[in-house]
Amino acid sequence: MMGRTHLAFGAVAGVHLAGTTPALGLPIMAAALLGSILPDLDTPYSKLGRRFWPVSKLVFAVFGHRGGTHSLLFAALAMAPVWMVSPPVAVALGAGIATHLAADAISFGQGPRFKIRGAGVPLFWPLRDGKAGVRLVKVNGPLENLVILPWTMLYAAQSGWNLI
Numbered sequence: 523m524m525g526r527t528h529l530a531f532g533a534v535a536g537v538h539l540a541g542t543t544p545a546l547g548l549p550i551m552a553a554a555l556l557g558s559i560l561p562d563l564d565t566p567y568s569k570l571g572r573r574f575w576p577v578s579k580l581v582f583a584v585f586g587h588r589g590g591t592h593s594l595l596f597a598a599l600a601m602a603p604v605w606m607v608s609p610p611v612a613v614a615l616g617a618g619i620a621t622h623l624a625a626d627a628i629s630f631g632q633g634p635r636f637k638i639r640g641a642g643v644p645l646f647w648p649l650r651d652g653k654a655g656v657r658l659v660k661v662n663g664p665l666e667n668l669v670i671l672p673w674t675m676l677y678a679a680q681s682g683w684n685l686i
């Protein structure tokens with residue numbers, strides 16, 4: 523899905539986790555939002571990839587879009603160093619990544635950005651390269667932009683409001 527939709531899902535995860543550990547609310551929210559777009563560091567077209575293009579171009583060349591960075595192993599590797607500092611923040615980062623993988627697992631894209639890998643995510647990479655997912659939502663299509671994104675944003679906002 524698009525970066526904005528991933529961020530909306532990350533916000534939902536962040537708001538709920540921040541509610542369980544209010545003292546770490548801000549870093550938890552930031553980690554969940556970062557996690558929600560972190561796997562797309564594998565494409566220079568993404569929000570994060572445009573910013574860190576030397577990294578994203580390299581990762582794209584090696585793994586392709588929706589490759590290794592869309593796996594459970596990547597989530598564990600990303601969480602490990604954060605866990606040493608703060609387990610609740612690491613959980614938030616992992617939750618953000620989990621929302622990204624789940625959203626990509628039900629969405630499919632077209633065009634050059636998806637030439638190498640199509641629908642779904644390689645959850646068990648590098649053990650298995652096969653992709654888990656269903657072709658349910660077209661990336662940047664009307665279902666994503668007119669239904670999923672606004673409802674997820676509303677839900678995140680309402681959940682956040684309930685915390686106050």
Ligand SMILES: [Zn+2]
Nearest residue numbers: 523561562626
């Ligand atoms: Zn992705």
